Amino acid sequence: MVDTPLIVGLGGTGTPNSSSEKLLRQALERCAARGAETLMFDGAALDIPMYAPSESARDEKTLALIAGLRRANGIIIASPGYHGTVSGLIKNALDYVQDMAEDEAVYFEGRAVGLIAAAAGWQATGTTLATLRSITHALRGWPTPMAVAVNSMVPIFGQDGTITDTGICNQLDILAQQVVTFARMRALHELSLQQADGEREADRAGAE
Structure with missing residues (x-):
């Protein structure tokens, strides 16, 4: 896991291949x-x-989401901005994280x-991003220090779906690097704690 952390992405809309979905796919590819x-x-x-x-039963899609998280x-979470905030689709998915409370x-x-x-x-991108930070x-x-705000009124995708805006490409690169690096750092920290616990247990067993 230290070498190969799992990065889970949530994003998109009810319309396949939306801007937020394409941005998320590009981030995960990075x-x-x-x-x-x-x-x-x-x-x-x-x-x-x-x-x-109050509902404890979960359908297969919800169970898969929580298992993945x-x-x-x-x-990585990618949301479209709907009326100045995150979409209902994304907010509803994040509400299910309550299943992880215990x-x-x-x-x-x-x-x-x-x-x-x-x-x-730009105003809607800012308020949507602020909401995502608050929920996180x-x-x-x-x-992560780097977040990506995209004004969908400005064309950024080529006909093949790739991003043509160099600035956004760079931001996605940095975001991906920060998420993966932090995941590895966290894994190394947990591994060092486990090793330290094991050494203490060995010392106690030897003292006895």
């Missing part, structure tokens, strides 16, 4: 290029029932979270 394993939940995968705290060493690693505890916002206008903090995640 994580994979740095040696990470990736797992993506796009708009279709996030088309799940509305979260209800539990395995994640790092997370986990040893509660919610997104100890995991870097890269954030991407794509909206029609509430879920005990660590937002």
Whole structure:
């Protein structure tokens, strides 16, 4: 896991191949290029029932989402901006993280979270990104210093779906690098703690 952290991506809309979905795929490709394993939940995968705290039954898509997030060493969230904030699709998926409240690693505890916002206008990108940061903090995640805000009113994709804007490409590179690097640093820290615990146990056994 130290060498191959799992980075899980959440993003997209009800429309396949949306801007936010393409940005997320590009970010995950950059994580994979740095040696990470990736797992993506796009708009279709996030088309799940509305979260209800009193409902304990979960459908297959929801169970797959929570299982993926539990395995994640790092997370990337990409949301379109709907009326100045995150989409209902993304917010609903994140509400289900409450199922991880009793986990040893509660919610997104100890995991870097890269954030991407794509909206029609710079004001909407800013407010959507701020909301994503607020949600990540509430879920005990660590937002990466680099976040990516994309004004979807400005064409940035070529006909083949690749990003033609050099600035956004650079930002996605930095975001991916930060998520993967933090995941590896966290894994090394946990490994060193386990080794230290093992050495202490060995010392105690030898003293006895």
